[in-house]
Amino acid sequence: xxxxxxxxxxxxxxxxxxxxxxxxxxxxxxxxxxxxxxxxxxxxxxxxxxxxxxxxxxxxxxxxxxxxxxxxxxxxxxxxxxxxxxxxxxxxxxxxxxxxxxxxxxxxxxxxxxxxxxxxxxxxxxxxxxxxxxxxxxxxxxxxxxxxxxxxxxxxxxxxxxxxxxxxxxxxxxxxxxxxxxxxxxxxxxxxxxxxxxxxxxxxxxxxxxxxxxxxxxxxxxxxxxxxxxxxxxxxxxxxxxxxxxxxxxxxxxxxxxxxxxxxxxxxxxxxxxxxxxxxxxxxxxxxxxxxxxxxxxxxxxxxxxxxxxxxxxxxxxxxxxxxxxxxxxxxxxxxxxxxxxxxxxxxxxxxxxxxxxxxxxxxxxxxxxxxxxxxxxxxxxxxxxxxxxxxxxxxxxxxxxxxxxxxxxxxxxxxxxxxxxxxxxxxxxxxxxxxxxxxxxxxxxxxxxxxxxxxxxxxxxxxxxxxxxxxxxxxxxxxxxxxxxxxxxxxxxxxxxxxxxxxxxxxxxxxxxxxxxxxxxxxxxxxxxxxxxxxxxxxxxxxxxxxxxxxxxxxxxxxxxxxxxxxxxxxxxxxxxxxxxxxxxxxxxxxxxxxxxxxxxxxxxxxxxxxxxxxxxxxxxxxxxxxxxxxxxxxxxxxxxxxxxxxxxxxxxxxxxxxxxxxxxxxxxxxxxxxxxxxxxxxxxxxxxxxxxxxxxxxxxxxxxxxxxxxxxxxxxxxxxxxxxxxxxxxxxxxxxxxxxxxxxxxxxxxxxxxxxxxxxxxxxxxxxxxxxxxxxxxxxxxxxxxxxxxxxxxxxxxxxxxxxxxxxxxxxxxxxxxxxxxxxxxxxxxxxxxxxxxxxxxxxxxxxxxxxxxxxxxxxxxxxxxxxxxxxxxxxxxxxxxxxxxxxxxxxxxxxxxxxxxxxxx
Numbered sequence: 001x002x003x004x005x006x007x008x009x010x011x012x013x014x015x016x017x018x019x020x021x022x023x024x025x026x027x028x029x030x031x032x033x034x035x036x037x038x039x040x041x042x043x044x045x046x047x048x049x050x051x052x053x054x055x056x057x058x059x060x061x062x063x064x065x066x067x068x069x070x071x072x073x074x075x076x077x078x079x080x081x082x083x084x085x086x087x088x089x090x091x092x093x094x095x096x097x098x099x100x101x102x103x104x105x106x107x108x109x110x111x112x113x114x115x116x117x118x119x120x121x122x123x124x125x126x127x128x129x130x131x132x133x134x135x136x137x138x139x140x141x142x143x144x145x146x147x148x149x150x151x152x153x154x155x156x157x158x159x160x161x162x163x164x165x166x167x168x169x170x171x172x173x174x175x176x177x178x179x180x181x182x183x184x185x186x187x188x189x190x191x192x193x194x195x196x197x198x199x200x201x202x203x204x205x206x207x208x209x210x211x212x213x214x215x216x217x218x219x220x221x222x223x224x225x226x227x228x229x230x231x232x233x234x235x236x237x238x239x240x241x242x243x244x245x246x247x248x249x250x251x252x253x254x255x256x257x258x259x260x261x262x263x264x265x266x267x268x269x270x271x272x273x274x275x276x277x278x279x280x281x282x283x284x285x286x287x288x289x290x291x292x293x294x295x296x297x298x299x300x301x302x303x304x305x306x307x308x309x310x311x312x313x314x315x316x317x318x319x320x321x322x323x324x325x326x327x328x329x330x331x332x333x334x335x336x337x338x339x340x341x342x343x344x345x346x347x348x349x350x351x352x353x354x355x356x357x358x359x360x361x362x363x364x365x366x367x368x369x370x371x372x373x374x375x376x377x378x379x380x381x382x383x384x385x386x387x388x389x390x391x392x393x394x395x396x397x398x399x400x401x402x403x404x405x406x407x408x409x410x411x412x413x414x415x416x417x418x419x420x421x422x423x424x425x426x427x428x429x430x431x432x433x434x435x436x437x438x439x440x441x442x443x444x445x446x447x448x449x450x451x452x453x454x455x456x457x458x459x460x461x462x463x464x465x466x467x468x469x470x471x472x473x474x475x476x477x478x479x480x481x482x483x484x485x486x487x488x489x490x491x492x493x494x495x496x497x498x499x500x501x502x503x504x505x506x507x508x509x510x511x512x513x514x515x516x517x518x519x520x521x522x523x524x525x526x527x528x529x530x531x532x533x534x535x536x537x538x539x540x541x542x543x544x545x546x547x548x549x550x551x552x553x554x555x556x557x558x559x560x561x562x563x564x565x566x567x568x569x570x571x572x573x574x575x576x577x578x579x580x581x582x583x584x585x586x587x588x589x590x591x592x593x594x595x596x597x598x599x600x601x602x603x604x605x606x607x608x609x610x611x612x613x614x615x616x617x618x619x620x621x622x623x624x625x626x627x628x629x630x631x632x633x634x635x636x637x638x639x640x641x642x643x644x645x646x647x648x649x650x651x652x653x654x655x656x657x658x659x660x661x662x663x664x665x666x667x668x669x670x671x672x673x674x675x676x677x678x679x680x681x682x683x684x685x686x687x688x689x690x691x692x693x694x695x696x697x698x699x700x701x702x703x704x705x706x707x708x709x710x711x712x713x714x715x716x717x718x719x720x721x722x723x724x725x726x727x728x729x730x731x732x733x734x735x736x737x738x739x740x741x742x743x744x745x746x747x748x749x750x751x752x753x754x755x756x757x758x759x760x761x762x763x764x765x766x767x768x769x770x771x772x773x774x775x776x777x778x779x780x781x782x783x784x785x786x787x788x789x790x791x792x793x794x795x796x797x798x799x800x801x802x803x804x805x806x807x808x809x810x811x812x813x814x815x816x817x818x819x820x821x822x823x824x825x826x827x828x829x830x831x832x833x834x835x836x837x838x839x840x841x842x843x844x845x846x847x848x849x850x851x852x853x854x855x856x857x858x859x860x861x862x863x864x865x866x867x868x869x870x871x872x873x874x875x876x877x878x879x880x881x882x883x884x885x886x887x888x889x890x891x892x893x894x895x896x897x898x899x900x901x902x903x904x905x906x907x908x
Contacts, residue, residue, distance in 0.1 A: 048067060048068055049067075049068065049069040049070070049075050049099055049100060049150075049173065050065070050066070050067050050069060050173065050174050050175065050176055050177055051065075051066055051069040051150065051171040051172060051173050051174065052064075052065050052066075052171070052172045052174060052181070052182045052185050052186075053065075053066060053148060053150075053162060053163060053169065053170070053171055054169065054170045054171075054172065054185055054186060054189050055163040055166075055168070055169045055170075056168055056189075057157070057160070057163075059157060060190055060192075060195075061186050061187075061189040061190035061195070062155070062156055062157055062160055062186060063155060063156055063160075063182050063183070063185060063186040063189075064152050064154075064155040064160050064161070064162050064163070065152065065153050065154045065155065065177055065178075065179065065182045066148075066150030066151055066152050066153065066162060067150060067151045067153055067177060068149075068150050068151050069099070069148070069149070069150040069171065069173075070148075070149045070150060071099065071105070071126050071127065071146055071147070071148060071149075071165075072126045072127050072128040072129075072145065072146060072147055073127070073128060073149065074126070074127035074128060075098055075099045075100060076096050076097060076098045076099060076127055077096070077097060077099065077105070077113070077115060077124040077125065077126055077127060078091065078094035078095060078096050078097075078124060078125050078126075078127065079094055079095045079096075079097065079115075079122055079123065079124055080094065080112075080123040080124060080125045080139045080142070081122050081123050083123075083139065084138065084139075085136045085137065085138055086125070086136065086137060086139075086142070087131065087135055087136045087137075088129075088131040091125070091129055091131070091137075091142075094125070096127075097115065097124070099115075099173060100173075101117055101740075102115050102116060102117040102173055103116050103117055103118075103172070103173060103740075103743075103744040104116045104170055104171060104172045104173065104744075105124070105170070105171045105173075106168075106169065106170035106171070107143055107146075107165055107166065107167050107168065107169050107170070108167070109167060109168070110140060111139075111140030111141075111143055111144070111167055112139045112140050112143060113125060113126070113139070113143045113146060113165075118692075118743075118748070119748045123139055125137075125139055125142040125143065126142065126143070126145060126146040126147075128145075129142055129145055130145060143165065146165040147164075147165065148162050148163070148164075148165050148169075148171065149162070150162065153177045154177065154179050154182060156182075156183065156186055170189075172185055172744075173744075174741055174744075175734075175737030175738055175740060175741040176737065178741075180203050180206060181741075181745075183199060183202065183203070184199060184203075184206075184208055184212075187199045187212075191215075192219075193216060193219040193220075196212055196215050196216045196219070197216060199212055200212050200213070200216070210259075213258050213259040214259050214262065216255075216258040216259065217254075217255040217256070217258040217259035217262040217264075217265060218255070219255075220251045220252070220254040220255035220258060220265070221251070221252065221255045221262070221264050221265055221268065223247075223251040224247075224248045224249070224250075224251035224252040224255065224265070224268055225248070225268070227244050227245075227247040227248035227251060228244070228245070228248040228268075228271075228272070230244050231244035231245045231248060242313050242314065242316070242317060245272065245275065245276075245317050246316055246317040246318075248268075248272060249269065249272050249317050249318050252265045252268045252269050252272065253265075253269070255268075256269065267812065270812070272317070272318065273318070273321060273323075276314055276317060276318060276321055276323070276324060277323060279310075279314055280311065280314060280323065280324060280327055282310070283306075283307040283310050283311050283314075283327060283331075284307075284327060286303040286304070286306055286307035286310075287303070287304065287307050287327070287330060287331060287334070289303040290303040290304040290307070290334065291334075293366065294363045294364070294366075295363070297363050297365075297366045298366050299366055299367060299369055299370055300366070300367070301338075301367040301370040301371055302370055304331065304334055304335065304338075307331055308328075308331050308332075308335060311324060311327055311328050311331060312328070315328060338364060338367075341360065341361060341362070341364050342361075342364070342371070342373050342374060342377070344360055345357045345358070345360045345361050345374075345377045346373065346376075346377060348360060349376075349377050349380045349381070354380055354381040354384040354385070355381065355407075357377050357380070357381060358377065358378060358381040358411055361374060361377060361378070365378060378411060378412060379412075381411050382408050382411045382412040382415060382418070385404045385405070385407040385408035385411065386404070386405065386408040386415075386417075386418055386421070388404045389401045389402075389403075389404030389405040389408060389418075389421060389422075389425070390421075392404060393405075393421070393424075393425060393428075396428070396432070398425045398426075398428040398429035398432055399425075399429050401421075401425045402422055402425035402426050402429055405418055405419075405421040405422035405425055406422045408421075408422075409422050430467075434465075434467050434468045434471060435471060437464065437468050438464065438468045438469075438471040438472050441460050441461055441464055441468070441472060442461070442472055442475055444460050445457040445458070445460045445461050445472075445475060445479070448460060449479065454479060454482045454483050454486045455483060455486045455487055455490055455516070457479055457483075458476065458479045458480070458483040458487070458519075461475055461476050461479070462476065462519060480523050483519075483520070483523070484520050484523050484524055487516040487517070487519060487520040488516070488517070488520050488529060488532070490513075490516055491512075491513040491514075491516040491517045491520070491532065491536075492513075492532070494509045494510070494512055494513035494516075495510070495513050495532070495535075495536060497509065498510050498513075499513075499536070499539050500539065501539060501540070501543040504899050507540075507543060507899055508899065510536060510539060510540050510543070511540060513536055514533060514536040514537060514540060514573070517529055517532045517533035517536060518533050520533075521533050534575055534576070537573045537574070537575045538573075538574075538575065538576055538577075540573045541570045541571075541572075541573040541574035541575070541577070541581070542570075544566045544567070544569040544570035544573065545566075545567070545570040545574075545581070545584075547563075547566040548563045548564070548566035548567035548569075548570055548584075549563070550563070551563030551566065551866075552564070552567070552588055556646050557591045557594070557595045557648075558595075558867075558870065559866065559870065560588065560591050560592045560594075560595035560596055560870075561592065561595060561596035561869070561870040561873035561874060562866065562869050562870060562873060562898060562900075563588070563592075564585075564588055564589070564592035564596065565873065565894075565898075565900050565902070565908060566898075566900070567581070567584060567585055567588060568585065569900070569901075570584075571585055591648070593636075594636075594648050595870075595874075596870075596873050596874055596877055596908070597634060597636060597874075597877050597878070598634060598635050598636070598651055598652075598848060598849065598852070598874060598877065598878035599635065599636045599637070599638055599650035599651050599652070600628065600635055600636070600637055600638065600650055600651070600652050600653070600654055600777070600845065600848070601637075601638040601639075601641035601649070601650035601652070601653045601654065602621045602624055602625065602637065602638070602639060602653075602654050603641070603653055603654070603655050603656070604617040604618075604620055604621050604654075604656045604657070604658065604773075604775075605617065605656070605657045605658070606657070606658040606661075607657050607658060607659055608658055608659070608660060608661045608662065616658060616661050616830065617658050619830070619834065620656075620658070620773065620834060620837060621639070623834045623837070623838055624637070624654065624837070624838060624841050625637045625639060627838040627841065627842060628841070628842070628845060631842055631845075633842075633845060633846065633878075634877060634878050634879075635845055635848070635878070636650075638650040641653065649780065651779065651780060651848075651852075651874065652777045652778065652779055652780075652785060652848055653777065653778045654775055654776075654777055654841065655775065655776060655777075655778055656773055656774060656775030656776070657773070657774055657775075658771075658772075658773050659772040659773065659774055660770050660771060660772040660792075661770070661771045661772075661830075662769070662770060662826075663767060663768070663769045663822045663823075663825060663826045664767070664768045664769075664770070665765065665766070665767050665822055666765075666766040666767075666768075667763065667764070667765050667766070668763070668764045668766075669761065669762070669763050669764075670761075670762040670763075670764075671759040671760070671761060671762070672759065672760060672762050673757055673758070673759055674757070674758060674759075674760055674805070674806075674809055674810075674811045674813050675755050675756065675757055675758070675809070675810050675811055676755070676756060676758055676806040676808040676809045676810060677754070677755060677808040677809075677810055678754040678755065678756040678808070685746060685747055685748060687746050688743065688746045688747065688748045691739060691742050691743045691746055692743060694739050695736065695739040695740060695742075695743050698732065698735045698736045698739050699736055701732045701735070702729070702732035702733055702735075702736050704732075705725065705728040705729045705731075705732040706729055706732075708725050708728065709722070709725040709726055709728070709729050712725045713725075755810060758806060760802065760803065760804045760805045760806075760809075760813065761801075761802070761803040761804045762800065762801075762802055763800070763801040763802075763803065763817075763819075764798070764799075764800050764801075765798070765799045765800075765801065765819060765820055766796075766797075766798050767795075767796070767797045767798075767799075767820050767822055767825050768794065768795070768796050768797075769794065769795040769796075769822075769825045769826045769828075769829040770792075770793070770794050770795075770829070771792070771793050771794075771829050771830065771833040772790065772791070772792040772793075773790075773791045773792075773833065773837050774788060774789070774790045774791075775788065775789055775791075775837075775840075775841070775844075776788035776789065777844060777845075777848065779851070779855070785847075785848065785851045786844060786847055786851070789840045789841075789844055791833060791836045791837045791840055793829055793832045793833040793836060794829075795825055795828060795829045795832070797820050797825055799817055799818075799819065799820045800816075800817050801816070801817035801818065801819055802814070802815055802816050802817055803815055848878070849875055849878040849879050852871055852874050852875045852878060853871075853872075853875050853886055853889075853890075855871050856868045856871035856872050856875060856890070856893075859871065860893070865897050868893065868897075869893065869894060869897060869898055872889075872890040872893050872894055873890075873894070873908060875887075875890050876890050876891070876902065876904075876907075876908055877907065877908055881904070881905050881906050881907055882904065882905060883904050883905065884904070887904040888904055890904075891903065891904045
């Protein structure tokens with residue numbers, strides 16, 4: 001082949017340099033094109049050329065597959081490497097190259113033709129250029145004259161014509177017509193999801209299936225990432241569009257389905273799982289809030305409802321995600337329990353069993369404001385009792401009506417009309433009973449009057465409570481005249497027989513005489529009667545003062561309870577010496593408060609290391625003191641009882657020990673192996689190298705076969721020899737074409753990621769905090785009261801800390817975790833232990849009055865009446881006022897043994 005032909009022209013000396021430049025250019029072009037020529041074998045002019053012409057049409061990417069392909073009637077082009085403009089002379093000197101050895105010919109965006117062979121592209125211009133209208137042409141202008149010719153064998157769209165060789169048009173040379181390859185090239189040019197899917201549908205068994213699947217997966221992966229980015233851009237976690245997260249997951253799933261094992265989609269699905277974990281934490285919190293509300297009997301159904309709805313939305317994103325399914329099952333279980341309870345309550349209400357219906361709701365009744373069905377059951381029960389109360393009230397059955405109204409009020413505390421009706425029924429019942437009691441007293445008074453027992457007749461009415469006494473004022477007025485003289489005479493007799501007061505009999509008689517004189521004095525303005533009353537008052541006060549001093553002066557305040565009650569009686573009856581009595585009362589009141597009011601001392605020891613437990617026992621003592629002071633129980637706490645005098649020592653001692661209080665830390669360190677992206681490098685594909693070697697060998701065989709054929713033809717050998725030589729050439733040509741096609745379809749080089757191993761740190765830190773406190777109450781004698789109590793609390797925390805992870809880690813490992821704070825864990829444990837201890841102490845302290853009562857009974861059996869009396873006083877002061885068998889027992893004992901008028905309904 002002639003690479004550069006120098007043509008002589010007449011020119012002036014000024015054009016000498018231009019000729020030199022042209023010669024140098026021809027030489028440079030020849031050198032560059034020699035490299036291309038080395039890889040493109042020169043073919044016979046009549047050798048067939050098959051190409052796929054790719055172009056962009058109105059309907060998108062298209063192709064026309066042609067045989068006998070030519071460019072301007074030739075299967076060769078000329079190189080324009082390094083040339084910006086050329087004229088006819090320089091064009092004739094350009095190197096030629098056959099299209100037969102190239103992989104493609106395309107017209108770039110700048111309009112220049114680029115010929116590609118073996119991964120190398122050079123600028124070319126077509127053959128048969130015309131220079132009639134222009135002295136010089138640029139390569140792009142020369143490309144305008146390129147005309148593609150050939151025999152169309154297939155096309156997409158159907159019956160498409162060979163396009164003009166405009167910008168963007170490309171010829172891909174192939175060995176033989178191949179509709180599948182042509183469609184693959186068109187699809188590759190279009191590069192849309194729909195085109196790739198259509199190709200796979202048309203050619204499901206294609207050898208390019210894996211490539212196509214990865215391309216489809218790539219589209220879905222891009223869509224997944226775009227949806228996730230849009231999801232993240234919609235605002236805070238609370239306002240993000242879950243639908244976009246679902247779209248991201250569906251696209252990632254589609255990528256995984258399109259290409260099983262597609263690593264980006266697997267990693268992306270894992271990241272969506274982590275996002276779902278973050279979103280579900282709020283629902284776990286809601287579930288816990290619901291359970292706490294159920295435990296506290298407060299509204300909280302909205303928490304369960306919100307958690308249910310949100311988790312169901314999250315499950316729309318990824319229905320098979322195990323953590324979400326587990327949380328959904330927990331929520332569904334709570335919902336089922338609630339639904340079962342409501343349905344059962346509704347059935348009971350329909351059957352008219354309203355109390356059972358209401359009681360069956362249990363803690364769910366607190367959700368009435370949130371659930372109409374629960375509210376309906378409660379309303380039915382309320383209505384039943386309220387209407388019953390109204391019916392009973394209409395018949396003035398106030399006791400039963402009050403019970404019904406009270407029941408209705410307990411069912412619906414927010415319905416104030418029920419509470420008001422209950423109060424009215426109570427008032428009406430009290431009034432009814434007052435009338436009944438007054439009527440009974442009048443009858444009894446009449447009986448006494450008929451027997452001429454005027455004092456007894458009057459006293460029956462006068463002894464009535466104030467409200468009842470107001471109902472018999474007319475009867476009292478009718479008896480008052482006769483009563484006045486009789487009362488004075490009877491009081492005089494009692495005074496003569498029992499004053500001075502020497503014993504309990506005298507005391508009772510003197511008190512009776514005082515009452516008679518006091519009532520007579522209120523009926524008549526008679527100084528003589530007043531003097532008699534005041535005389536009796538002084539004698540009684542002196543008697544009680546003597547009794548008080550006898551008990552108050554006992555050692556260590558052991559008689560303070562009884563003595564102070566006697567002193568209160570002395571103050572009550574004291575008239576002439578009232579100031580002195582009040583002073584005495586103020587003097588002894590502190591010791592009474594200490595001795596007759598239940599008191600507890602605290603002595604907590606610490607058997608643990610002082611380094612670990614510094615101040616913990618003092619914290620517990622402070623917490624117990626505060627809890628008992630605010631408990632509402634009539635118990636006073638004595639701190640540091642060893643520093644006070646014996647008479648003020650507490651009745652009981654809380655003796656305890658801190659047995660354990662520490663944090664144990666266990667730590668294990670591992671150095672797991674992982675992999676990271678150390679860099680990248682470009683390598684030639686082994687398949688491409690092997691194919692290239694086979695291709696070169698096939699070219700050599702083709703050259704040898706061609707030479708053999710030329711030699712046989714030149715020597716005019718027999719037809720059979722020539723025919724065999726021609727067959728050999730055809731076979732060699734087919735082998736070259738197949739290998740060239742394979743070589744074109746194989747990537748010459750690829751960028752590989754360099755993966756290397758490394759070790760990171762994985763630290764597992766196990767913290768266990770433990771606290772144990774044991775305590776028991778002792779009485780003043782040192783005897784244990786009740787069983788000992790043991791409070792033990794444990795907290796465990798296991799944390800995994802991952803450190804020194806490389807940012808380029810390829811196995812999904814990241815730095816995570818923070819070393820736990822042992823001090824904080826111990827503080828949390830202390831709070832739990834303190835709360836549990838306080839609760840246990842309150843429970844045990846509530847049992848102390850019962851032990852006081854038992855001790856009083858024991859002393860009674862031993863005949864220690866005064867000791868028992870002191871304990872009964874202590875018992876009455878340590879229990880809430882009100883009528884009860886035990887308080888009645890104490891009141892009765894004090895009245896019978898010491899004639900002390902105390903009441904079970906009031907504090908002493």
